[in-house]
Amino acid sequence: MRTAQPGLLQIVLAPIVFGVAVILLWQGLVTGLAIKAFILPAPFAIGAEFTANLQNVANGMAVTGRNALIGLVIGALLGIALAIVSALARLFDGMAAPVVAALSVVPIVALAPVLYTMFGAGAETARQLVAALAVFVPVYFNTLKGLRMVRPVHRDLMRAYAVTNWQATRAVTLPTALPFVFTGLRIASSLAVISALIAEYFGGPVGGLGKSITSAASSSNYGLAWAYVLGSIILGLAFYCAALIVETLVTRNHTQHQ
Amino acid sequence: MSTSMTNDVPAVRVQGVTRIFAARKGSGVTALDDVSLTVAPGEFVSLIGPSGCGKSTLLRLVADLDVPTSGSIEVFGKPARQARIDQDYGIAFQQAGLLPWRTVAGNIELPLELHGVGKAARRARAAELIALVGLADFASHYPDQLSGGMQQRVAIARSLAESPSLLLMDEPFGALDEMTRERMQNELVRICAETQAAVVFVTHSIPEAVFLSNRVVVMSPRPGRIRSIVSVGLGEMSGRGEDLREDEGFFHALSQVRELLHGDEAGINPTGVRGVETR
Numbered sequence: 247m248r249t250a251q252p253g254l255l256q257i258v259l260a261p262i263v264f265g266v267a268v269i270l271l272w273q274g275l276v277t278g279l280a281i282k283a284f285i286l287p288a289p290f291a292i293g294a295e296f297t298a299n300l301q302n303v304a305n306g307m308a309v310t311g312r313n314a315l316i317g318l319v320i321g322a323l324l325g326i327a328l329a330i331v332s333a334l335a336r337l338f339d340g341m342a343a344p345v346v347a348a349l350s351v352v353p354i355v356a357l358a359p360v361l362y363t364m365f366g367a368g369a370e371t372a373r374q375l376v377a378a379l380a381v382f383v384p385v386y387f388n389t390l391k392g393l394r395m396v397r398p399v400h401r402d403l404m405r406a407y408a409v410t411n412w413q414a415t416r417a418v419t420l421p422t423a424l425p426f427v428f429t430g431l432r433i434a435s436s437l438a439v440i441s442a443l444i445a446e447y448f449g450g451p452v453g454g455l456g457k458s459i460t461s462a463a464s465s466s467n468y469g470l471a472w473a474y475v476l477g478s479i480i481l482g483l484a485f486y487c488a489a490l491i492v493e494t495l496v497t498r499n500h501t502q503h504q
Numbered sequence: 505m506s507t508s509m510t511n512d513v514p515a516v517r518v519q520g521v522t523r524i525f526a527a528r529k530g531s532g533v534t535a536l537d538d539v540s541l542t543v544a545p546g547e548f549v550s551l552i553g554p555s556g557c558g559k560s561t562l563l564r565l566v567a568d569l570d571v572p573t574s575g576s577i578e579v580f581g582k583p584a585r586q587a588r589i590d591q592d593y594g595i596a597f598q599q600a601g602l603l604p605w606r607t608v609a610g611n612i613e614l615p616l617e618l619h620g621v622g623k624a625a626r627r628a629r630a631a632e633l634i635a636l637v638g639l640a641d642f643a644s645h646y647p648d649q650l651s652g653g654m655q656q657r658v659a660i661a662r663s664l665a666e667s668p669s670l671l672l673m674d675e676p677f678g679a680l681d682e683m684t685r686e687r688m689q690n691e692l693v694r695i696c697a698e699t700q701a702a703v704v705f706v707t708h709s710i711p712e713a714v715f716l717s718n719r720v721v722v723m724s725p726r727p728g729r730i731r732s733i734v735s736v737g738l739g740e741m742s743g744r745g746e747d748l749r750e751d752e753g754f755f756h757a758l759s760q761v762r763e764l765l766h767g768d769e770a771g772i773n774p775t776g777v778r779g780v781e782t783r
């Protein structure tokens with residue numbers, strides 16, 4: 247789409263202004279009403295903890311971010327690949343649909359402990375798989391939807407050119423689906439971080455953001471716990487923004503007009 | 505028509521073709537009923553008739569995008585399916601049907617790319633065709649940066665990419681304004697004279713059909729049949745110019761087609777001729 251898009255400034259500036267306003271209001275309320283730190287610490291206090299523990303928070307972000315990224319890649323590749331198979335083979339689609347529907351309602355809470363016993367509590371594998379599963383579902387469904395959006399005139403064109411199924415998939419079907427794939431990836435990007443983080447609550451090695459939040463909170467270090475929460479938010483936003491930027495760049499000319 | 509080529513295998517031979525679309529309830533729609541038509545190599549044949557008389561259906565059958573319920577279709581002496589696999593025809597649909605993620609040049613190169621033509625040859629051919637349809641300044645534009653008429657020209661260039669000896673065109677100028685339309689018609693006449701291709705051309709416009717064609721096939725609806733075939737006899741493609749539109753033979757053929765389309769208007773089916781422009 248090359249028609250009037252909101253400028254980058256607008257996209258970036260509006261949330262920042264809003265965020266600053268919320269923080270100031272929050273700070274004002276906490277100091278004004280003298281709210282205790284274990285209920286809700288003031289944002290400046292969290293900021294101070296954050297800068298004081300920057301190295302620890304960054305390490306936590308790296309661990310959780312790595313798990314989320316690996317899960318994102320695995321889940322996305324699987325989601326795209328299986329969606330292509332589903333689109334090409336009706337029989338497979340019939341078999342896969344109920345399975346994927348079932349997968350989409352598997353709660354992380356139920357899955358994580360089982361995976362920890364399967365892969366051992368010392369490995370990050372369980373967390374990566376949890377993230378992969380969370381990513382797989384939206385990527386699969388969005389890709390499949392996109393693969394089915396091929397316009398009849400394009401389908402006729404491919405038949406007229408007497409190309410193979412795979413050629414038609416590459417020439418028309420995949421490019422048609424691309425914007426949908428990236429919508430799926432954008433949704434999946436934040437899910438990957440959230441899932442990888444929550445999976446840490448159920449076991450596995452220390453070091454990630456999830457484990458750090460629980461240990462800081464259980465030792466009554468509320469400011470530090472919130473500093474890790476802040477790290478989680480930054481990590482999630484980073485994933486989301488990266489996906490959004492890639493989506494905008496890749497799908498510039500893929501919108502279907504006419 | 506093209507007397508010099510009558511000894512050749514016909515470009516298209518449609519014999520006793522019926523196409524019935526099955527309906528969920530009832531007996532279904534008879535889109536074509538026992539249609540027979542032969543198109544000589546290099547001949548320009550237009551299909552004209554009221555909306556729903558089966559023009560698109562007939563074109564799709566020739567292109568093997570659909571199969572007849574009964575009857576046979578041969579393209580250059582081969583079954584339609586084989587002709588499609590051999591890439592004996594080029595096709596332009598009513599909608600331009602360009603790929604929005606490809607540039608003008610990329611769209612024209614598409615059939616060449618899919619059929620394994622090398623990059624350099626592809627580039628050269630696309631540049632040639634872009635010049636032919638007068639879009640030299642727009643080669644690297646994307647379809648949504650072009651007007652409807654320009655998109656249509658890209659689609660026509662794409663249909664010409666592999667120099668087919670048969671062109672199938674379904675109302676390619678349907679969406680264009682009158683000015684662009686006449687210019688495109690003149691361009692098409694020039695292209696046909698240059699490439700010597702046979703053309704099956706669907707249109708709703710009587711003047712367009714008469715101006716472009718060696719023969720005009722007038723169809724009637726429900727069930728779709730060929731009512732009559734008018735030989736226009738305006739001479740060879742190469743000799744056709746803008747002045748032909750003022751020619752007496754042109755007006756004679758025009759009124760002949762018009763009468764055939766409207767002939768039974770008062771009698772049998774007063775609603776049957778809707779959708780035909782008689783300007």
Ligand SMILES: Nc1ncnc2c1ncn2[C@@H]1O[C@H](COP(=O)(O)OP(=O)(O)OP(=O)(O)O)[C@@H](O)[C@H]1O
Nearest residue numbers: 525533534535554555556557558559560561562779
């Ligand atoms: N895929 C289909 N399924 C069912 N019926 C169809 C199908 N395609 C065409 N028909 C029917 O066949 C008849 C002829 O359709 P066709 O599209 O060939 O008409 P046409 O002459 O091209 O009309 P127009 O000038 O409006 O484009 C119509 O009654 C239409 O409803």
Ligand SMILES: [Mg+2]
Nearest residue numbers: 559560561674
């Ligand atoms: Mg039609």
